[in-house]
Amino acid sequence: MANKLDSFARSLEADSGDAVSLSDGRVASFRLSGMTPSVVVSPADHEALCRVLTRANEAGLAVFPWGGGTGRGTGYAPFRYDVALSLERMSKAVEFLKDDLTAVVQAGMSVEDLNRLTGAEGQTAGLDPPHPGTSTVGGTIIADRSGPMRVRWGKARDRVMRMKVVLANGETHTYGALVVKNVTGYDMNRLLSGSWGTLAVVTELAIRLYKAPDRIEARAASFSSTDAAFKAARALTASPLMPVWAEVVDAARIAALAPECGVALPGPVSLVASFGDFEEGLNDQLARFEEILAKEGGDDILRFDDKQTARLGRALADPPGGEFSDSEALAFRASGRLDQLPRFAEAARRAA
Template sequence: VAPDTVETLAAVIGFASEKGLKVAPRGGGTKMDLGMPPERVDLIVSLEHLNQIIEYAPADMTATVQAGIRLADLQADLAQGGQHFPLDPPHSDACTIGGVLSTNSSGALRWMYGTARDLVIGTKVVQADGTVVKAGGKVVKNVAGYDLNKMYIGALGTLGILVEVTLKVQPKPETGQAIIGRFPFISTVTEAAQRVLDSDITPGFIEMANPVPVAILARRAGRGLGDTGFPLIIGAFGPEESVEWQMADARKIYESMGAVQVFSVKDTLYDLTLEVIQEIPTGQAVPRGMLPGIVCRASVPPEDLGRLYQMAEDRCQKKAIGCAMISHFGNGAMTLVFYLEKPFENKTVDILTPILAELTAAASDMDGSFTIDHAPVALKE
């Protein structure tokens, strides 16, 4: 069902509760395979018709929207006022605001702006019995009571269906640039990234990767970006003069740390860089001739990112499995994508299973975590 009013949705959920029906809310459908398949679903509730901007106050830098609005549509409307909602999750062309918040999805810009929990100031939720409840408000300085908004973010709809949210928005930056440095060792990338964070540079994002994402970027851009070395991608945005000196300082750090090659990233290439960084976690951005991959996420201390990646790469090379990696260095969040020229079937899943088990144990030993996002059910069991 796809209700077109909050009242109708509440009535549907109330009816389902009375009849003991199992309900699954659906936004853009981009993350319906997270976790294990449900044992039973009687009713899928789509929010596709609850897709309106209810109130937009540019001067207050807030927007109240229905949860079914696509992120891309919201960004287009906010851009007319010179603003944007500063989350850049995967599937940004298809995902809905409700889905983004329910999965607590984010991207590289979280280093500058935070995650969804930092950007939501009000919620309206339909609970499991059909009751409609509100939390927070429509102004940034509303601090009365408990901050119940955070409870619903990342809850995957298990505590209720988000139907309306008030968001903090930001002015669109005057300009943005990035710089890509390629280093001979992944350990040097980690050291260079830490050097950047210890400097006067204020990066908008700081991404370390293996060569695969930059190879994909080079193919899309139709230009060379080097073919050796591990990349570190630093981005900055804001006034042009500030961005220019930050990129110049980053270049000096790269060169002092022994970067093999350094590339300035501006204009269209900058936009393509952000696009590839967003796409890698979908599993769809893989080298030419390869099929969409299995996506896993790890969260470990930043200084351990290189060690965990190197373990994954070593194991994959022995089994002839492709591996793409990108990570938000500042908070230790890593995405690994495993891919082949053919679909993952029982035999290849069996080969990957012990690798993922080893990575899970290693992440745990690093006081971190390792999860499988998009994969055949057999691999999740």
């Protein structure tokens, strides 16, 4: 193994120089389910990344593409882990075509940076994975990690217009184009979105954008049980209202949220939803949501302004417990038909 690694490192230094940084001092921060890589490699650009994969392939090394590492707790422990391939040096915007509502970015850009870039023009990618300052755009797409805003903008994978990827043998492929509608050949972007880096390393993405709503505000009400809150949530989804996000929050999470974002939701169980629109539409949607809450038996209706709503939305997108880590905490993510969710929530609570 040491020989393989040596020849890998030597050959990379020979053909890439500064374009690839190798480090064995940082391996501890790239641990995965108790396993530590032998080396961390960070290429400066697409071409350098191609060389890394070509050389690793020649040497027979197992490579883990690494964005922000926020998904490291998901999945089985690897049975081999030689190289952590970090995208940290590939975090730039390539092209922002604001009139076409399209952003082309390197895969290692953080979601927060993408939001800043698009937000400056009043646009949004509608991506809200946990830990947006650390989560990368590439990682979010490749893990198809959607957040609460999925109800408004769709899944993370729906954002992809074009992807530039490198296969294990170092070959570069580009799938898709800068168009919003495309059935030319097989839908390779969908095959890759959600493949967790098992098929290829994504280096550049063209992301479809939307106009960000002028203002987003939330309303919440308390319900006596999870069942009742879910029932109100179903009434919301059956209505013509278009929430930006809609969440049922239980007592434990309500208690944890207050110190995280300074917003106290009404307990024991809350249904909270936000809406974004021009002023007239927004006021109408909020008023009608309050009617739904009242009709479904919600009490203590609370109104949050845009600043509180932004903090609340951010906190709800992060998993409970704050920091991500290679730790002992166990988080479930499940989905199913809406009317079965209360049963799942109840079963999970009992199991805990």
